Amino acid sequence: MRAVSEHTGRGVALRRDDVDTDQIIPAEFCKRLTKSGYADTLFANWFTDPAFVLNQPDRAGASVLVAGHNFGTGSSREHAVWALRDWGFRAVVATSFGDIFLRNAWKNGLLAVVLPEPAVAELADRVDADPAFPVTVDVVRTEVRAAGSRWSFEVDERARWLLLNGLDDIGLTLGRDAAISAYERARRPWLPTLHRGRFGTAVTVGEQR
Amino acid sequence: MSGRTLVEKVWDDHLVHRADGEPDLLYVDLHLVHEASSPQAFDGLRQTGRRVRRPDLTLAVEDHNVPTDSLLISDPMGRAQVEQLAANCAEHGIEHLRHGTAHQGVVHVVAPELGLVQPGMTVICGDSHTSTHGAFGALAFGVGTSDVEHVLATQTLPMRRPRTMAVDFVGRPSADVTAKDLILAVIARIGANGAHGHALEYRGEAVTALTMAGRMTMCNMSVEAGARVGVIAPDETTFAYLADRPARPTGAAWDDAVAWWRTLRSDPDAVFDRTVDIDVTALTPFVSWGTNPGQSVPLGAAVPDPASFTDPGQRSAAERALDYMGLVPHTPMRDIGIDTVFLGSCTNGRLDDLRAAAEVLRDRRVDSRVRMLVVPGSMDVRRRAEAEGLHEVFQSAGAEWRLSGCSMCMGMNADRAQGSQRIASTSNRNYEGRQGDRARTHLVSPAVAAATAVAGRLAAPSEL
Ligand code: SF4
Numbered sequence: 001m002r003a004v005s006e007h008t009g010r011g012v013a014l015r016r017d018d019v020d021t022d023q024i025i026p027a028e029f030c031k032r033l034t035k036s037g038y039a040d041t042l043f044a045n046w047f048t049d050p051a052f053v054l055n056q057p058d059r060a061g062a063s064v065l066v067a068g069h070n071f072g073t074g075s076s077r078e079h080a081v082w083a084l085r086d087w088g089f090r091a092v093v094a095t096s097f098g099d100i101f102l103r104n105a106w107k108n109g110l111l112a113v114v115l116p117e118p119a120v121a122e123l124a125d126r127v128d129a130d131p132a133f134p135v136t137v138d139v140v141r142t143e144v145r146a147a148g149s150r151w152s153f154e155v156d157e158r159a160r161w162l163l164l165n166g167l168d169d170i171g172l173t174l175g176r177d178a179a180i181s182a183y184e185r186a187r188r189p190w191l192p193t194l195h196r197g198r199f200g201t202a203v204t205v206g207e208q209r
Numbered sequence: 210m211s212g213r214t215l216v217e218k219v220w221d222d223h224l225v226h227r228a229d230g231e232p233d234l235l236y237v238d239l240h241l242v243h244e245a246s247s248p249q250a251f252d253g254l255r256q257t258g259r260r261v262r263r264p265d266l267t268l269a270v271e272d273h274n275v276p277t278d279s280l281l282i283s284d285p286m287g288r289a290q291v292e293q294l295a296a297n298c299a300e301h302g303i304e305h306l307r308h309g310t311a312h313q314g315v316v317h318v319v320a321p322e323l324g325l326v327q328p329g330m331t332v333i334c335g336d337s338h339t340s341t342h343g344a345f346g347a348l349a350f351g352v353g354t355s356d357v358e359h360v361l362a363t364q365t366l367p368m369r370r371p372r373t374m375a376v377d378f379v380g381r382p383s384a385d386v387t388a389k390d391l392i393l394a395v396i397a398r399i400g401a402n403g404a405h406g407h408a409l410e411y412r413g414e415a416v417t418a419l420t421m422a423g424r425m426t427m428c429n430m431s432v433e434a435g436a437r438v439g440v441i442a443p444d445e446t447t448f449a450y451l452a453d454r455p456a457r458p459t460g461a462a463w464d465d466a467v468a469w470w471r472t473l474r475s476d477p478d479a480v481f482d483r484t485v486d487i488d489v490t491a492l493t494p495f496v497s498w499g500t501n502p503g504q505s506v507p508l509g510a511a512v513p514d515p516a517s518f519t520d521p522g523q524r525s526a527a528e529r530a531l532d533y534m535g536l537v538p539h540t541p542m543r544d545i546g547i548d549t550v551f552l553g554s555c556t557n558g559r560l561d562d563l564r565a566a567a568e569v570l571r572d573r574r575v576d577s578r579v580r581m582l583v584v585p586g587s588m589d590v591r592r593r594a595e596a597e598g599l600h601e602v603f604q605s606a607g608a609e610w611r612l613s614g615c616s617m618c619m620g621m622n623a624d625r626a627q628g629s630q631r632i633a634s635t636s637n638r639n640y641e642g643r644q645g646d647r648a649r650t651h652l653v654s655p656a657v658a659a660a661t662a663v664a665g666r667l668a669a670p671s672e673l
Contacts, residue, residue, distance in 0.1 A: 016529070017522045018401055018501050022640040027621040031274065031286035033248040033293055035354075045642045069522060070402040073435065073501075074640060075619075076246065076337040078353035096402060099437050100337060104353035158232050158367065169355075170259070173363045176226055176234060180262075180365055183225045183236050188469075190462035191238055192325045193265040194304040199312045199323055199455070 003166030004109045007090040008136040009063030011127030011146075012053060019067060020074035021101065025083040027075075038083040054087075058131040066124045066135075067094040072101025072112075081108045091137040093144060095120050106159035107169070111137045113153040115144060122149065139164055212476020214373045215442050216408045219348040219473065223331045225365050232367040238330040240360050241316050242269040242303070244294040245621065246335030250358035251297040261301040262364045268306070268325065269298050270316040275308040276623040277584050277611035282308075287622060301361075314587020314613040317341040317555035321425065322589055324454025328443035328470040333360050338555050338637065340431040344424035345451075346443035346473045348408075351432065371408040371438060372482040375475075378413035380490035385671060387565070388423035389557060389635070389654035391415060392430040393495035393505045395487055401503035404436035407483065410475060411441050415489045421450040422561035429556045430637050433502040442474035494669050496542055497639045497652040499530035504639075506542060508657065508669055514538035533641050534649050535629065542667050545651070549632040550581040550662040551644070552608075552655055554618040557635035558586025560593050562655040567599045569659035569670045570606040576665030581608035582624065584616040608662065620645050633661040 029041035046052045053059060065084065071094040072080060081104045084092065091111035105112035115123070123146060127133045136145040139160060143152045162169055173180075213221070226234040240263075247269070254260065261267060271294060274287035282288040291308065298305035306313040312323065317338055320326050328346035332339060335357040342349035352366070360366055376395055396403070409431050411424075419427065424441050431439025448467055451457045458466040475481075497505040498512050504527070506513065515527035515538065531538065536545070552558070552566050563585065575581045583603045585591035591613055594600060600610045616624040618636040626632055626645030635658050639650035651667060660668040 017526050020501070020638075020640045022619075022638070022643050026642055026646075027273075027619045028625075030245055030621065031284070031290050033252070033289065035249045035252070045646060070405075070435070073402060074337065074432075074638065076335055076351045076353050078246070078249075078355060081353070096405060098402075099405065099435070100351055100353055104355065107353070107355040156232075156369070157230060168257075169367070170257070170359050170362045173234065173359065173365055173367065174259075176365075179226045179234070180236070180363065184364075187236075187238075188466075190458035190466060191330070192327065192456040194268055194325075195265060196298075196302055196304050198304055199268075200304055200306045201310045 001162070001166050001168060002109060004163050005140050006136060006138040007063065007111055008134055009090060010061060010131060011064040011066050011123060011133055011135040012059045012062035013066040013124035013127050014053060015068065015124065017068040018070045018073055021072055021077050021080040022074055024072065024080040025077065030077050030079045035082055036086055038079060039086040042083040042087040061088065063088050063090045064135040064137065065089050065092045066120060066127055067092055069095045071097050073098035076100045078104045081105050081110050085110050093120060093123060106156065106163060109163060111139065113137055113144060113155065115151050115153055119151040212479040214475040214479040214481060215346060215410055215440055215473055216348060216373055216438065219329050219331065220370055222329060232369045234365050234367050235331060237333045237360050237364050237366060238266060239320065239325055239332045240267045241320055241332065241334035241339070242267060242357065243272050243316050243336060244290045245273040246354050247297065247357055248290060248293045249354045250361055253358040254361060259362045261303065261361045264302040266364060267303045268320060269294055269303050270306045270319055271308045271313060272315045273615045273619070273621050275614040277614045277616045280309040283623065311588055314590065315555045315558060315615055317429065318558055318586030318590065321345065322454065322587060324451055324456035327451060327466070328447060329473050333366060337432045338429050340437065340439045341425050341429040341555055343428040343431065343438055343440035344421060345447055346440055346470070348438060348440065350437050372406055374404055374407040374409050374483040374485070375481040376409055376411050377484060377486050378411070378415035379486050379488045382415050382489040382492050385494060385669060386489065386492045387654040387656060388419050388426040390492060390495040391489065392427045393497065393502065393652065394492055396430065396434045396503045397495065397505045398487060399434055399485060401433065401501040402435035404431065404434040407436050408438035408440065409434065409436045411439060416441055417444060420561050421446060422559040425559065426556055430502065433637055443470045494654060494657050496657065496667055498534065498536060498542065499527065500533055500639055500641050502637065502639060502652060504530055505652065508542050508667060510542060512536045512538055512540045512542065544666060546631065546666045547579060547633045547661050548630045549626060550579060550658050551617040551632055551634040551636065552582065552658050553584030553586060553616050554636035555586060556637040557655050558584060558590065560590050562635065563590065563594050563599050566655040566659035567602040569656055570608070570663065571602050573606055573663045573673065575607040575662040579662050579665050581662045582611060582617060583608050584611045585613050587613050617644055619643055633658050633667060
């Protein structure tokens, strides 16, 4: 993963709570096999509305999304993060996030940070008033800065450390192979196991596919 | 030292590595895979030259993209995703249940009914409704694709233990209140993000009285309250359910297993971070009116007036929801006419759910203006239902008897709602556009779904 230590960009406010992952990217766009190329799928059902904030020409190039409560609730689809990233967002500031979304975001270098409600409200007002208003999300100092204000945020320490150093999470865990193998040797022997053909059959009914 | 909660016991039992300030590294006993969240994970393995560590602890199922009226996936992208899963499973030696084969179905229906989910296990799947498996006293987390790749490669996941929250149901509910109504009442009470960061444990007489299907319905929707995990302590109902499942432990191992499973309950002196009491004695069937599952009311109530919400965020959310749903405040829920009824999904597509709906539909007709889809949660459910003649009840009532898959739960396959159809759905999410671009979803229990199909409007069986 590419290391990220901070991002500064123009903000845009999405004044809605409970924006679920089905809104961020409708399921029909989750059929692709790739991890990128989702820019055209972001908020697909909302982009059809000319009044939608991201349709406004002065919002082109915005990279910090100021959202509301419970952003990214719902499905586990990582496509939601890929779509935000591919559209150009590098950070999302909200009062709270769906748990799985938050985890997915940091794994992809999208800086999803929680700020208190007054801070989010102030940011939303500022970016609404001025499309060029810059917002900085600083992972090193764990703070958001905008104009003269600064607010610190809390973040999962491991997620932060992985991102700051551009580390491969899986590679690190593979370094614990001895501990994993030791655990495996001690597992209860009757726990269920599978093998190909145990329940599956190679041939489908009627061979219609 | 105080006692431990069920979640803490299962968590501690799966610790591979623990260090101060770091997340715990947890072992994963069962990894469930489906075609929609896995292609990029397998691709990641390919790019890094890694292998699947434990194909023998991994099960793949085709469910999100498959049509339920034929075996032919007409959409090329959906077909490509399913074929990619088949190729990935072949390459890595993973057991794979294909569309049209005997045990295929929705992943969260299939794994339990094969006996692959047992008390005290950890279960991971790239799907938020993995919480379903908590019904067995297993610790089951939904994850994104990066974590799917992590589990494929290492059979572990670094995680921080969630806070714990006990949901204590107090009293005995009336006979027409189902698991779906109980969980909708919980979500309406605590909110769509009310359990954020917590693992829920459901307790009380109303929970122990549920069948395993009902317990799975309840745990399934934990994520709709913002929790990743919901658990129920295993008991005789759990053991009886598992006793004849193919993947259960056998012989002496069964006795060992049951002895261990009996210890899997929160100690009397265990401390939860939060506790909520839900009085169920006065509950009645619940239905949703808005665009998140927390926006639900009793069926006998009316569409709320946004002005009645004191919280400004909730008020504007209610206004938007009513606009999307095409509803007017104060309309009695019972006056809301329905175009489509969907009975199915990993929430309510099990045999007990089909039985409950069939009981209502027996010797009745689906209203001529209503289309009803009955989609068994798995091909096993379908076969068992047919052995009981339930398909004949549905068909003679005028409902469609389909193959198994996620179907109309989510608009990824051919079973998408058209236009702004209004749907009474036994699934778990009433989000904007979830069942089709402008589809309007009302979440209901199977019994209410069936009664609604007959009445052509939201209705309880007692009204017919
Ligand atoms: S039935 Fe619905 S909720 Fe369940 S796995 Fe399928 S799409 Fe997800």
